[in-house]
Amino acid sequence: MSSGTLYDKVWDLHRVAELPGGATQLFIGLHLIHEVTSPQAFSALRDLGLGVRHPERTVATVDHIVPTTSQARPFADPLAEEMLATLERNCAEHGITLHGLGSGRQGIVHVIAPELGLTQPGMTVACGDSHTSTHGAFGAIAFGIGTSQVRDVLASQSLAMNKLKVRRIRVDGVLQSGVAAKDLILHIIRMLGVKGGVGYAYEFAGEAIEALSMEERMTLCNMAIEGGARCGYVNPDATTFAYLQGRPQAPVGEAWARAVDWWRSLASGPEAVFDDEVSFDASLIAPTVTWGITPAQGIGVNETVPTAAQLEPDERPIAEEAYRYMDLVPGAPIAGTPVDVCFIGSCTNGRLSDLRAAAAVAQGRQVAAGIKAFVVPGSEQVAAAAEAEGLDAVFRAAGFEWREPGCSMCLAMNPDRLEGRQISASSSNRNFKGRQGSASGRTLLMSPAMVAAAAVAGHVVDVRELLAAPGAAGASRPAGVGTPG
């Protein structure tokens, strides 16, 4: 059993009581809500005659259903309008802050909470969205919950939880130029599988992790859940504190100094004991692309789609299903696979450094004929910052559409979706069957720079070839890579 890890320390600090059923009642420090998984929770609260215990610890935004072309109200889709109106009503009734459209602070919930400084080390963070693991980048224990649990947090600011085991994932060495945090996490999931993390929290450590910017750490932790781990985290360090300092909700003055001391004290110490440990060499990781229907079905961009014979016996049934669905040929190279739609955005890769990396590839190039390519900033703040440095102009000049913030085609609850059997190059997090809005639509997951490269080439291509190519203006190392966001 683990001890002395950040997970253990944060768990102990937030423990309220042991429940009769054997679960632990855990205090939730930050509760984030959005329009999709909260309305039924508020209804249940009303049915139980309960109020919101700590309305100041819940923060709302709208992201899943918002259109990205025009966000004028009422929305064209009456169901989407009803969902947002319901959220607005619930927040007003219970005194919950809602960062709505046009507030300057709206965006994908996992983008705005960090950028506002709401997410801090040592917190427990819960949200009715599985990608809540993102917030673990700060050394928080953050996990997705269902709607019944949203109700419980609203009612009691706590949850009934069972403690997870802790697996340390050490990544040493240096990521090659053109290899992003997205490639790192796709590689880890490829190696450990989509079930490998079930029952575990993932602690990401090692020199390659310490070298990541906060935005890169968010990409990494965001997809812990795709490896089955309900939460993933990075110990807080100077990079974390530099990101937080000056954010609207970050402490200031003497309180800041006290905060940093407390945050440092929570990191896993040298005496920490882990339930399991695995390690990777960052220098061996290539830009990674998925070829199948689970995020573990990924390969280096210069590899071939694995044949059934190359896979473990228990991986073959889902691979056979993937061959049929994706219509990719086992044994054929993934590079050169034509794409129809290119999507840059999502809670995985919709932050400023992601857009910079993609823009560095797009600059001076053109989206290939017949390809629909669009960029959806993760938040209003990301959009404003990108526009201030001219990234929107770079994308537009290259033939990308520049959209309004939201979750968009990551899960296609808004009008952005694949049609028929279209195949997308996508910087999002899930390549499940039907995920991007068409029951037969297909998704290739990759980094934002790789999506931009696919857009200009018209097919999957190793972004490093473009970055090395002479003559493409501004196509040197992406500006955002390796610089703190």
Next chain:
Amino acid sequence: MRSASSPAASPVPFPIGAIRLCRGQAVAVVGDDIDTDRIIPARFLKCVSFEGLAVGAFADDRAELGGDHPFDHPEHQSASILVVNRNFGCGSSREHAPQALMRWGIRAVIGESYSEIFFGNCLAMGIPCLTAGHDDVLALQQAITADRAAELVLDLEALQVRLLGSPAAAAERSWPFSLAQGPHRMLVSGQWDGTSQLVAHDEALRLTATRLPYLRAFEDDSIS
């Protein structure tokens, strides 16, 4: 095919109180890593109530199979036990997935393994997710596919599933299953609906809050 609005869609009442025994016909949905986008595609999430979600259960898989999905087989229309394989319910945290299954008629799931969040969502609804060994699940799936009128009895106290064959079929068979101690206790004691327990510990909650300096924006240094 069941209609979402039909009162017959869910003949068995939703779970309430202690869950010790689940009995009913079973339906097998075969495959590893069946994610919640497949259990209910995102377009069905555009709603402010869970009512009516039954129609979304496996909607795209069912359409793809043109009526040949187990959820469309006429003899499974009153099934209340779902038999699945590994990592069932992975992906999105949407409670809409177990809600859709429950509103279709499912009251218990038995399979090889589950994603954490799906398991927790089911538990919060009083739907046990029971774990059996690989070979046992395959045998169970074969048995209920071969004898679709058979009933399963899930005995949470004996931790055993019994197959009661239809009259023409073979005699009773049984397999063991497991359920972690905490969820097991919660279900058999009827304490799976935890809101009232959580609310009851308000004084302990207040004490916990005093240990958390971020709740006071680190404004005093009495706690560190």
